[in-house]
Amino acid sequence: MANISVGTGLLLAGILFMLGLLGVLIRRNVIFILMSIEIMLNAAGLAFVVAGAKWSQPDGQVMFIFILTMAAAEVSVGLALILQIYKRFKSLNADNLNRMKG
Amino acid sequence: MQILFYIAGIVAIASTVMVITRTNAIHALLNLIVSLLAVALIFFILGAPFIAALEVIIYAGAIMVLFIFVVMLLNVTREGIQKESKLLNPSSWIIPGILTAVLLIELLLIFSGVNQGLYNHAYRQVGSAVISPKQVGISLFTKYALGVEMAGILLMAGIVGAYHLGKGRKTVVHRYLSELTPVKSGEEETKNG
Numbered sequence: 001m002a003n004i005s006v007g008t009g010l011l012l013a014g015i016l017f018m019l020g021l022l023g024v025l026i027r028r029n030v031i032f033i034l035m036s037i038e039i040m041l042n043a044a045g046l047a048f049v050v051a052g053a054k055w056s057q058p059d060g061q062v063m064f065i066f067i068l069t070m071a072a073a074e075v076s077v078g079l080a081l082i083l084q085i086y087k088r089f090k091s092l093n094a095d096n097l098n099r100m101k102g
Numbered sequence: 103m104q105i106l107f108y109i110a111g112i113v114a115i116a117s118t119v120m121v122i123t124r125t126n127a128i129h130a131l132l133n134l135i136v137s138l139l140a141v142a143l144i145f146f147i148l149g150a151p152f153i154a155a156l157e158v159i160i161y162a163g164a165i166m167v168l169f170i171f172v173v174m175l176l177n178v179t180r181e182g183i184q185k186e187s188k189l190l191n192p193s194s195w196i197i198p199g200i201l202t203a204v205l206l207i208e209l210l211l212i213f214s215g216v217n218q219g220l221y222n223h224a225y226r227q228v229g230s231a232v233i234s235p236k237q238v239g240i241s242l243f244t245k246y247a248l249g250v251e252m253a254g255i256l257l258m259a260g261i262v263g264a265y266h267l268g269k270g271r272k273t274v275v276h277r278y279l280s281e282l283t284p285v286k287s288g289e290e291e292t293k294n295g
Contacts, residue, residue, distance in 0.1 A: 004107050009148065012111045014209040016118055016141075018202045023122035025198035028189050031127055031173065035134055039118055042161065046141060053148045056231040058241040061153050062249075065242065068160055069253040073260030075165050079172045080267035086176055087270075093189075 009050035016043035030085065030092045034078045041071045107147045114140035125187040127173045131166060138162040152235035 020043060023036030045064040052060015086092060117137040124130040142157040242250060 004104060004148070008107075008111075009144075011209065012114070012144070015115055015206060016137075018206045018209075019115070019118045019122060021205075022195075022198055022202045025202070026190070026195040027122065029127070029186055031169075031176070032122070032130065035130060035169070036122060038161075038165070039121065039134070039137070042138065042141060046144065049145055049148060049150050049153055052233070053150065053231075056233065058233050058238040059245075061150050061233060061238045062242050062246050064150075064153050065156065065238075066246075066249055066253055068156060069257060072160065072165060073256050075168060076260050076264040077267065079168060080264040082172060083175065084267055092176070 006050060006054050009053075010047055013043045013047040013050060016040075016046065028094050030082055030094055030097070033094065034075065034082065037078075038071060038075065041067055041074075107144060110140045110143040110147065113137075114144065123190070125183050125190065127176075127178055128170070131169050131173065134169075135162050135166050138166070149232040151232065152238050 017040050020036045020039035023039065024033055027033055027036065045067045048060045048063040048067065050060070052058065052063070082092065085097060089096060091097075114137050117133045117140065120133040121130045121137060124133065138157060138161045142154045142162070145151075145154040145157060
């Protein structure tokens with residue numbers, strides 16, 4: 001369809017990944033950290049699809065499906081953990097969650 | 103088509119910047135949906151229509167709905183949002199910002215032609231062929247059948263883990279006591295939790 005160089009696609013994936021990493025580093029709220037992890041996973045999937053499109057092979061898209069599965073499992077467990085943290089500490093600030101005594 | 107790719111890329115980057123700078127979680131989630139839709143458009147332009155559909159259905163649909171429900175359960179108050187905006191001062195984001203910008207500049211240098219010999223693969227064109235869902239499905243269920251089974255096991259573990267973490271603590275009330283004074287389960291949980 002379109003003619004885009006591999007470098008441009010990978011650069012976009014890199015920018016999105018760096019924005020997700022920046023989000024993990026600067027935010028204190030646990031739910032924003034989980035959102036930034038989703039951004040990073042999505043950027044990794046974009047890199048796989050660009051690389052798969054370079055050789056016109058479906059392998060990159062298959063890897064994206066696996067990443068999608070992993071993201072779904074991770075986000076369900078992560079959100080359940082967030083609910084438990086909120087129930088127990090009444091706070092979502094990552095700095096306050098330094099005691100894991102249960 | 104090329105101009106569409108660049109527009110979608112700019113929309114994706116701008117909305118992702120909005121996601122990591124908002125203080126209200128719902129606003130951030132809506133921006134994240136825009137970002138995911140832009141990436142789905144990029145997948146379509148790159149010749150991966152099946153992945154574009156999956157991105158819209160699973161990422162922008164299912165996962166984001168899960169996020170929004172959890173944010174609604176968390177009872178975000180106005181004071182909480184103000185506290186969040188206080189935490190987002192320049193002294194907290196300037197150093198991580200510089201570090202990630204350095205990594206991004208390195209990536210730019212790699213792709214801008216300083217190492218033509220090493221990375222000349224990066225200048226090939228992509229998106230000239232559309233990979234149909236049929237090809238993806240054939241590859242998924244022949245070459246990667248073991249991976250599909252492992253993904254199934256992972257999802258099963260995710261379901262069991264989410265159920266175990268999400269269920270409330272069991273409240274132990276004597277059976278005669280519960281008949282005399284029926285206690286609402288929600289109140290009991292907040293008292294114990």
